[in-house]
Amino acid sequence: MLRTRTAAAAVTVAALGGLLALPSPAQAAGSVHLYKVYYDSPGTDRGANSSLNAEYVVIRNTTGxxxxxxxxxxxxxxxxxxxxGTYTLGKGKTVTVHTGxxxxxxxxRYQNRAWYVWNNDKDTATLKKANGAKVDTCSYNSTRHDYKMC
Structure with a gap:
């Protein structure tokens, strides 16, 4: 009986050890997520296209x-x-969405806007699928930095 319990305990420990070593499905699958929000472009906000395009959001695909x-x-x-629009983000790639x-x-990608989107002090970026399901959000509340890593 003692051998049976010891063997059963060894099998249980080995099984748990194997489970602990495996990544969860979410970790293994990766995600499409907000990676960086550069909300305060350099210089004075006067609406120049170069300034607008220095304000951007980076989206990253870590799926397989x-x-x-x-x-x-x-x-x-x-x-x-x-x-x-019609756009596919490759595996392991990023896309930068510029304001200008x-x-x-x-x-x-370019929003083709004539004025800034991202507030210089606080805001929230939200990424949603075509069906409206929320994929990711990234909030910031700072005037000490120009960008937020999400």
Missing amino acids: SAVSLKGWTLTDAANHKYTF KGTNTAAH
Whole structure:
């Protein structure tokens, strides 16, 4: 009987040890998430396109495959909304969403706005899927920095 209990205990410890060593499904799968909000572009806020484009949000894909962001939205607390058109974010890639005008590429998207979106003191970035499901949020409340790592 003692051998049976010892063997059972060894199997239980080995099983638990194996479970503890495995990543959870969420860790293994990764995510598409807000990575950085650069909310206070350098210099005086006068609305120059170069200044507007120095205000941006970086979105990162840490999943094991490319993800279509078609219809996904990026909003601030005042509900300024950017909606992705047909766009796929590659596995392990980032995309930077700039406030100003520019030509969209695989790594850079442009909101084509004529004025700033992200407040220089506090705001919240929210990323949602096309069906409205919230994917991620990133808030900041600081005038000491120009950006927030999410």
